[in-house]
Amino acid sequence: MTKAITVSGLHKSFGRTHALDGLDLDVAPGEVHGFLGPNGSGKSTTIRVLLGLLRADAGSVRVLGGDPWHDAVELHRRIAYVPGDVTLWRNLSGGEVIDLFGRLRGGLDPARRAELVERFELDPTKKGRSYSKGNRQKVALVAAFASDADLLILDEPTSGLDPLMEGVFRSCVAGERERGRTVLLSSHILSEVESLCDRVSIIRQGRTVETGTLAELRHLTRTSVTAELAAPPNGLAQLPGVHDLRVQGHRVSLQVDTDKIDAVLRSLTGSGVRSLTSTPPTLEELFLRHYAPAGADEGASR
Amino acid sequence: MTPAASVTAAPSAAPPRGHRPYAGTGTLVRLALRRDRVMLPVWMLVVGAMVTGGTGALEGLYPTAAERADIAAAMNANSSMRSLVGPVFGDTVGALAAWRFGVFAAVLAASMSLVVVVRHTREEEETGRQEMLSSGMLGRRAPLTAALATALLGNALLGLVVTAALAGQGLAGALALGGAVAGAGAVFAALAAVAAQVTESARLAKGATAGALGAAFVLRAAGDAGEAGGGAAATWLSPLGWTENVRAFGTGGERWWVLAVFAAVTALLVAAAYTLTARRDVGMSFLASRPGPANGRIGGAGGLAWRLQRGSLLGWSVGFLAAGVVFGGMVDGAAELVGDNEQARAIFERMGGQARLTEAFLSAMCGLFGLVAGLYVTGSVLRLHGEESSQRAEPMLAAALGRMRWAAGHLVIAFGGSALILLLAAGGLWLGHGKDGGAVLGACLVQLPAVLAVGGLAVLLYGVSPQAASAAWGVAGLVLALGWIGPALDLPQPVLDLSPFAHLPRLPGTPMDWTPVWVLTVLAAALTAAGLVRLRRRDLAG
Numbered sequence: 001m002t003k004a005i006t007v008s009g010l011h012k013s014f015g016r017t018h019a020l021d022g023l024d025l026d027v028a029p030g031e032v033h034g035f036l037g038p039n040g041s042g043k044s045t046t047i048r049v050l051l052g053l054l055r056a057d058a059g060s061v062r063v064l065g066g067d068p069w070h071d072a073v074e075l076h077r078r079i080a081y082v083p084g085d086v087t088l089w090r091n092l093s094g095g096e097v098i099d100l101f102g103r104l105r106g107g108l109d110p111a112r113r114a115e116l117v118e119r120f121e122l123d124p125t126k127k128g129r130s131y132s133k134g135n136r137q138k139v140a141l142v143a144a145f146a147s148d149a150d151l152l153i154l155d156e157p158t159s160g161l162d163p164l165m166e167g168v169f170r171s172c173v174a175g176e177r178e179r180g181r182t183v184l185l186s187s188h189i190l191s192e193v194e195s196l197c198d199r200v201s202i203i204r205q206g207r208t209v210e211t212g213t214l215a216e217l218r219h220l221t222r223t224s225v226t227a228e229l230a231a232p233p234n235g236l237a238q239l240p241g242v243h244d245l246r247v248q249g250h251r252v253s254l255q256v257d258t259d260k261i262d263a264v265l266r267s268l269t270g271s272g273v274r275s276l277t278s279t280p281p282t283l284e285e286l287f288l289r290h291y292a293p294a295g296a297d298e299g300a301s302r
Numbered sequence: 303m304t305p306a307a308s309v310t311a312a313p314s315a316a317p318p319r320g321h322r323p324y325a326g327t328g329t330l331v332r333l334a335l336r337r338d339r340v341m342l343p344v345w346m347l348v349v350g351a352m353v354t355g356g357t358g359a360l361e362g363l364y365p366t367a368a369e370r371a372d373i374a375a376a377m378n379a380n381s382s383m384r385s386l387v388g389p390v391f392g393d394t395v396g397a398l399a400a401w402r403f404g405v406f407a408a409v410l411a412a413s414m415s416l417v418v419v420v421r422h423t424r425e426e427e428e429t430g431r432q433e434m435l436s437s438g439m440l441g442r443r444a445p446l447t448a449a450l451a452t453a454l455l456g457n458a459l460l461g462l463v464v465t466a467a468l469a470g471q472g473l474a475g476a477l478a479l480g481g482a483v484a485g486a487g488a489v490f491a492a493l494a495a496v497a498a499q500v501t502e503s504a505r506l507a508k509g510a511t512a513g514a515l516g517a518a519f520v521l522r523a524a525g526d527a528g529e530a531g532g533g534a535a536a537t538w539l540s541p542l543g544w545t546e547n548v549r550a551f552g553t554g555g556e557r558w559w560v561l562a563v564f565a566a567v568t569a570l571l572v573a574a575a576y577t578l579t580a581r582r583d584v585g586m587s588f589l590a591s592r593p594g595p596a597n598g599r600i601g602g603a604g605g606l607a608w609r610l611q612r613g614s615l616l617g618w619s620v621g622f623l624a625a626g627v628v629f630g631g632m633v634d635g636a637a638e639l640v641g642d643n644e645q646a647r648a649i650f651e652r653m654g655g656q657a658r659l660t661e662a663f664l665s666a667m668c669g670l671f672g673l674v675a676g677l678y679v680t681g682s683v684l685r686l687h688g689e690e691s692s693q694r695a696e697p698m699l700a701a702a703l704g705r706m707r708w709a710a711g712h713l714v715i716a717f718g719g720s721a722l723i724l725l726l727a728a729g730g731l732w733l734g735h736g737k738d739g740g741a742v743l744g745a746c747l748v749q750l751p752a753v754l755a756v757g758g759l760a761v762l763l764y765g766v767s768p769q770a771a772s773a774a775w776g777v778a779g780l781v782l783a784l785g786w787i788g789p790a791l792d793l794p795q796p797v798l799d800l801s802p803f804a805h806l807p808r809l810p811g812t813p814m815d816w817t818p819v820w821v822l823t824v825l826a827a828a829l830t831a832a833g834l835v836r837l838r839r840r841d842l843a844g
Contacts, residue, residue, distance in 0.1 A: 014586075048433070048584075051433075051436070051437045052436075053433060053436055053437075053583065053584045053585075054583045054584070055583065072440075072441075072442070073322040073325040073326075073439050073440065073441050074322070074439075076437060076438050076439045076440065077439050079437065080437075081434065081437035083430065083433060083434055085430060086434065087429040087430050087431050088431075089333075089337055089431070091337060091340075092333075092336065092337065096336070100329070100333060101434070101438060103329050103438075104326055104329060104435065104438025104439055104440060105438050105439065106439060140434065153437075
């Protein structure tokens with residue numbers, strides 16, 4: 001089955017700035033793919049290349065089986081895009097804008113449009129100048145979800161939405177997945193990514209640094225374990241992947257590389273476990289590790 | 303609305319083919335017409351009312367062919383009038399109307415074109431709306447094509463309005479004038495399209511095109527000052543010169559082929575715009591902005607206002623200086639050609655108010671600079687409105703900055719800048735003319751109180767409500783029209799007196815009269831103060 005999005009070795013420069021430096025991205029059909037990275041890492045540039053707004057300097061890009069630059073018009077029939085900062089025309093109503101984007105995407109479903117307007121509690125008769133930021137965002141979201149696109153590209157789509165509307169947004173994305181549509185979601189709201197995304201790609205400085213399911217990514221980081229034992233611990237320090245080991249009598253706390261946790265647990269149960277708490281790495285820890293500037297990992301250099 | 307089924311039925315297995323560069327143009331044209339549903343009709347209405355009413359006035363003023371032949375001869379002999387409005391090519395009412403309103407209507411058409419084209423191209427990219435539009439089924443040439451189509455449609459309608467207004471005077475001439483007006487509009491639409499590709503901001507694209515329009519006016523004026531037949535090389539360099547050279551209602555018949563010049567130049571410029579647009583990314587430009595300093599030295603509200611307005615003030619300064627030099631160079635030639643015609647003198651006195659022709663010419667030119675400076679001061683004052691409506695004023699005023707100091711920063715530049723550009727115009731005239739420096743300086747600076755009064759009224763309108771602010775452009779345009787085409791229409795004095803410029807002493811030549819200068823200065827100060835008081839008390843636009 002053809003991938004929804006395939007990007008390999010993508011380069012794009014603006015003058016002397018290398019915005020994208022060999023970026024790779026694979027999005028399978030029907031998945032919700034999180035697209036993450038610190039500010040200025042090249043997420044929006046990548047999205048603009050995927051939309052055929054920018055021409056790639058080097059590398060190959062396929063979207064829904066087509067070339068996003070050459071087949072832009074035909075591809076856009078099947079793509080809906082929501083930017084993070086929606087600007088509307090001052091003297092057009094929200095409803096007019098929704099229908100305009102519907103026409104530009106090859107039609108939208110009137111029933112779903114009505115349903116979405118209601119769910120997002122949007123007043124479509126207000127003019128562009130009188131919408132708040134969150135409401136401008138809703139206009140673009142309704143237009144995107146009401147269209148019959150196969151691929152939704154959402155660039156920080158929930159900025160400015162209240163928590164209630166954020167919930168509506170999540171259920172809409174879940175609905176899209178159930179209908180078999182593909183979603184590329186760029187977001188800084190980690191709980192949103194965690195609850196919605198099947199897989200994520202993390203980019204930094206125009207390059208992909210990690211791709212996989214959240215479980216796979218978690219695997220790459222450490223889990224903290226605290227245990228109360230029946231007897232003093234035995235040989236924990238020699239196990240591979242154990243860090244920050246602290247022993248106070250029968251009390252043990254340590255961090256362990258998540259893929260080495262099995263051996264640690266065996267060793268602990270060997271001493272008899274009275275109580276155990278194990279905390280998986282939070283998403284924040286996960287991303288802070290990946291977002292940190294190059295060189296920070298080595299610790300000593302900074 | 304397309305039902306969903308037809309969309310999902312579209313074949314999605316086969317890879318799509320073809321660029322379809324114009325896909326979606328129709329949708330964008332509909333969007334543009336919907337957005338401009340008020341602006342375009344207002345423009346048509348203004349031009350239509352002006353030509354219809356003005357023609358009626360001319361008909362009443364000069365009912366017989368002999369009278370019209372007289373005035374035509376007088377006007378053609380008068381280089382001040384020629385440079386302001388152009389030569390007359392016949393003795394019919396139609397010929398007088400074409401002379402009186404042709405170039406003016408062409409300037410209005412060109413202004414409409416540049417606003418429409420930039421609004422639907424660079425401004426869309428600047429706001430990021432183009433990005434969202436282009437994520438739909440939109441060909442790469444569609445935005446530019448739609449903007450040009452909208453502007454050309456607007457110009458065609460404007461031409462038809464002119465034709466309809468003059469059809470009673472002869473269909474051929476009416477068609478020719480309509481075509482000449484629409485043609486000038488089309489050229490500037492295409493020029494604005496090129497500017498929108500090259501510059502990065504909508505403001506700069508509009509400013510550059512407006513500058514070209516000003517240059518076109520100065521070239522035509524310079525050419526017509528030296529020659530009565532519109533055949534000077536400088537006139538032929540200007541699209542506004544082509545408008546007059548169509549010779550609508552001319553005695554020797556219309557020159558239809560000049561319309562082909564409009565078409566050819568428009569086509570060339572459009573081709574250039576398409577070539578440029580294909581060579582850049584959406585939102586990017588060729589004149590890319592350079593990186594700015596990492597540490598700012600902008601000291602406060604005044605410093606920010608200066609930073610925001612200095613570019614536009616520089617443009618106006620260069621324009622006024624250059625126009626001054628060109629007009630100054632025409633002075634001597636202007637005084638020679640004028641004949642000894644009683645009627646010409648009567649109108650001439652209304653226009654320049656002076657018997658001595660050199661002085662009258664200088665007086666007319668300085669008056670023109672004053673009228674145009676009214677546009678500068680309006681635009682500069684309305685920066686306040688732009689800052690407020692784009693929410694940029696909000697964080698400024700949320701800081702330790704009062705509204706008065708915030709507004710003062712912009713007003714100092716608006717009012718001080720008006721004085722500066724008038725000084726530069728005087729300097730230019732003196733450079734070009736080579737003598738009478740002091741007289742020219744006085745003649746230009748005496749315009750300042752009237753310019754400030756126009757600016758003061760803009761402050762008041764803005765202070766009363768942000769919605770009323772745009773009416774200041776209407777005021778500036780009306781003042782310009784009264785001063786430019788009012789006198790020859792023999793409008794009643796109370797109407798002419800609506801313009802603050804009507805009360806000024808006509809320097810050089812007449813004795814200096816300080817009364818209107820003080821009255822207008824006090825009036826400007828009172829209007830400004832009233833506007834600021836209102837601004838302090840009203841809600842900010844949110």
